[in-house]
Amino acid sequence: MFAAVAPRLSNKLPKPSLVRGCRAHPVAQERYGRLAVAFETIGCTMNFPRNGEIYGEGETARSFYKVASGAVRTYKLLDDGRRQISGFHLAGDIFGLGAGAHYQFSAEAVAATTVVAVDRGTLAKLAARDSELASELWTLTAEELDHLRGLMTTLGRKNAHERLAAFLLEMTRRIGANGAIELPMSRQDIADYLGLTIETVSRTFTQLEAEAVIELPSCRRVVLKNGGALSRLND
Amino acid sequence: MFAAVAPRLSNKLPKPSLVRGCRAHPVAQERYGRLAVAFETIGCTMNFPRNGEIYGEGETARSFYKVASGAVRTYKLLDDGRRQISGFHLAGDIFGLGAGAHYQFSAEAVAATTVVAVDRGTLAKLAARDSELASELWTLTAEELDHLRGLMTTLGRKNAHERLAAFLLEMTRRIGANGAIELPMSRQDIADYLGLTIETVSRTFTQLEAEAVIELPSCRRVVLKNGGALSRLND
DNA sequence: CGACGACTTGACGTGTTTCAAACGAGGTGG
DNA sequence: CCACCTCGTTTGAAACACGTCAAGTCGTCG
Numbered sequence: 001m002f003a004a005v006a007p008r009l010s011n012k013l014p015k016p017s018l019v020r021g022c023r024a025h026p027v028a029q030e031r032y033g034r035l036a037v038a039f040e041t042i043g044c045t046m047n048f049p050r051n052g053e054i055y056g057e058g059e060t061a062r063s064f065y066k067v068a069s070g071a072v073r074t075y076k077l078l079d080d081g082r083r084q085i086s087g088f089h090l091a092g093d094i095f096g097l098g099a100g101a102h103y104q105f106s107a108e109a110v111a112a113t114t115v116v117a118v119d120r121g122t123l124a125k126l127a128a129r130d131s132e133l134a135s136e137l138w139t140l141t142a143e144e145l146d147h148l149r150g151l152m153t154t155l156g157r158k159n160a161h162e163r164l165a166a167f168l169l170e171m172t173r174r175i176g177a178n179g180a181i182e183l184p185m186s187r188q189d190i191a192d193y194l195g196l197t198i199e200t201v202s203r204t205f206t207q208l209e210a211e212a213v214i215e216l217p218s219c220r221r222v223v224l225k226n227g228g229a230l231s232r233l234n235d
Numbered sequence: 236m237f238a239a240v241a242p243r244l245s246n247k248l249p250k251p252s253l254v255r256g257c258r259a260h261p262v263a264q265e266r267y268g269r270l271a272v273a274f275e276t277i278g279c280t281m282n283f284p285r286n287g288e289i290y291g292e293g294e295t296a297r298s299f300y301k302v303a304s305g306a307v308r309t310y311k312l313l314d315d316g317r318r319q320i321s322g323f324h325l326a327g328d329i330f331g332l333g334a335g336a337h338y339q340f341s342a343e344a345v346a347a348t349t350v351v352a353v354d355r356g357t358l359a360k361l362a363a364r365d366s367e368l369a370s371e372l373w374t375l376t377a378e379e380l381d382h383l384r385g386l387m388t389t390l391g392r393k394n395a396h397e398r399l400a401a402f403l404l405e406m407t408r409r410i411g412a413n414g415a416i417e418l419p420m421s422r423q424d425i426a427d428y429l430g431l432t433i434e435t436v437s438r439t440f441t442q443l444e445a446e447a448v449i450e451l452p453s454c455r456r457v458v459l460k461n462g463g464a465l466s467r468l469n470d
Numbered sequence: 471c472g473a474c475g476a477c478t479t480g481a482c483g484t485g486t487t488t489c490a491a492a493c494g495a496g497g498t499g500g
Numbered sequence: 501c502c503a504c505c506t507c508g509t510t511t512g513a514a515a516c517a518c519g520t521c522a523a524g525t526c527g528t529c530g
Contacts, residue, residue: 076388078470084388098384099377105384127366127373134362134369141376142334148383149333149340153311153319155390156430160486187509195391197487202510218495219509235313395518422477432519437478454477454526 032140034133035094038126039066043116048109055096057106063117065089065096070113071184074105075192085193086148088185090174097141110185155195163194164204165233168214168222180223187219267375269368270329273361274301278351283344290331292341298352300324300331305348306419309340310427320428321383323420325409332376345420390430398429399439400468403449403457415458422454 045068048054054065057076065072072089086105089095098104127134154166167190171181183190187205191198208214213230215223224230280303283289289300292311300307307324321340324330333339362369389401402425406416418425422440426433443449448465450458459465 076384078388078392082392084391086384086387097377098381099374100381104381124370128370129366131363131366131369134366134373135359138362138369138373138376139334141373141380142332145376145380145383146333146335146339148380148387149311149321151387152321152383152390153313155387156319156427157313157317192391198509199488199511200486203486206510433477434479434520435518438518441478 032094032136034130035136035140038123038133039116039118042122042126043118045114045116048113048115050109050111052109052113054107054109054115055103057103059103061096061098061101061103061120063096063119064094064123065107066094066116066118067091068114068116070115071110072107072113072115073110073185073189073193074107076105083192084195085189087144088189088193090184094140097144110189160194160196160200160204161207162233163196164190164201164208165230167194168224169227169230169234171222172224172227176224179227180221183220183222267329267371269365270371270375273358273368274351274353277357277361278353280349280351283348283350285344285346287344287348289342289344289350290338292338294338296331296333296336296338296355298331298354299329299358300342301329301351301353302326303349303351305350306345307342307348307350308345308420308424308428309342311340318427319430320424322379323424323428325419329375332379345424395429395431395435395439396442397468398431399425399436399443400465402429403459404462404465404469406457407459407462411459414462415456418455418457 043066046054048070054072055061055063067089069091071091072093072095073085074087074089074095075083075085077083087095088110089107095107096103123133123137127137154163158166168181171183172179175181185193187198187201190196191201194201196204205214205216205219209216211229213224213226215225217223278301281289283305289307290296290298302324304326306326307328307330308320309322309324309330310318310320312318322330323345324342330342331338358368358372362372389398393401403416406418407414410416420428422436423433425431426436429436431439440449440451440454444451446464448459448461450460452458
């Protein structure tokens with residue numbers, strides 16, 4: 001957790017294939033109906049390979065993004081290579097929200113990923129004439145705020161077991177299917193999300209398995225054997 | 236940082252004096268003009284003593300708040316008494332933002348404090364007819380989001396010196412006056428904000444003074460002697 | 471003066487990091 | 501089919517930053 005000095009390899013990778021003017025796949029009109037329509041109408045679909053950079057810290061913030069398929073991590077690097085991942089964005093999630101004119105974080109594809117981008121200015125103009133859309137944007141931002149505040153407690157006040165439990169419960173909620181999760185991200189990604197080292201994350205996985213709380217058929221697949229124990233760890 | 240089991244005294248204190256229907260003090264029409272007007276128009280001024288509870292985790296989220304004077308901490312308690320402070324809110328700041336129908340955090344006055352409360356529903360109705368106000372609310376929320384993402388890096392990836400440096404720089408930016416800060420909050424508050432113990436915070440203050448980075452005329456007053464060193468620590 | 475609360479300092483313990491090596495799955499070429 | 505590489509993961513041993521426990525100091529208030 002403390003001064004991790006090892007600089008990590010930078011992820012310089014092929015540029016994305018760009019498909020301008022394409023409609024995003026037709027999304028069901030769930031909680032964010034107006035926003036979904038906006039993405040379908042003015043969205044621009046883009047594909048990224050694994051570890052492809054979607055945007056970089058400091059770039060002019062032109063777009064909001066929605067994940068069509070795959071997974072995205074947003075992160076910040078300290079000058080000595082320490083990395084903090086602020087979130088994982090999975091199919092259906094919107095990312096790139098923020099007030100500044102420049103991105104404060106970078107975004108990369110965790111796996112091969114398709115995203116839909118909408119221009120910030122265009123969306124803002126639409127929102128100025130559509131109070132329902134404006135409300136959705138506000139609510140979405142506020143929900144991410146709530147989520148991040150919850151993470152603060154994890155990062156500031158929980159030990160390794162509790163952090164991993166919080167992570168597994170979050171992932172179960174978001175992509176769990178009959179008590180199992182297929183993790184799209186690496187151990188290093190998890191470590192950089194939870195403010196731990198890869199070794200501590202790996203050891204904690206092993207210990208949770210030894211305690212029969214989870215099962216690990218492979219390192220990316222987690223079966224929850226004792227959700228109650230995880231929840232107890234979570235608070 | 237790890238399992239701090241000591242439960243802290245709960246702050247049960249006299250109820251606030253309530254002044255219904257009062258206009259908030261006339262605020263200059265700065266960055267959030269429409270919002271400022273809304274607070275002046277439909278705001279309700281309330282006074283709280285030191286450690287007075289403004290709202291509690293789990294309560295129905297009825298209002299947004301603006302600090303007129305004093306300082307507020309928003310925090311969450313884990314069941315064993317560990318506390319994470321998500322932010323300090325100083326004169327002019329707005330807090331209580333969030334999407335959920337219930338507050339996910341508690342809010343207390345750090346010192347004797349006056350706040351102005353506006354009803355969420357009323358404000359939302361105004362925002363539905365005033366796109367400028369809606370935009371301000373969105374921007375405000377997004378700015379807090381950016382701020383919190385920055386804090387994640389502090390909590391997840393920085394050591395004690397770097398955390399305190401980040402804190403001191405933040406406070407300097409917000410309430411600094413010619414290179415000095417008058418801290419409204421206790422060492423324990425700082426510790427619970429930075430994910431440290433009170434002892435580590437105290438020791439780090441002492442060390443920064445020994446390194447001639449700061450000067451401590453009293454424990455609440457910090458004079459910055461070497462801002463460059465602090466900034467270097469900060470990233 | 472004594473009591474109280476907030477802060478500081480000291481000594482020791484420990485959870486996590488660090489450094490290093492081994493393991494295992496997937497791919498490529500002989 | 502096996503040797504051999506690569507890359508992500510796991511495991512081990514030792515070091516260390518921070519936590520814990522406990523005592524001491526300082527300022528304030530009655």
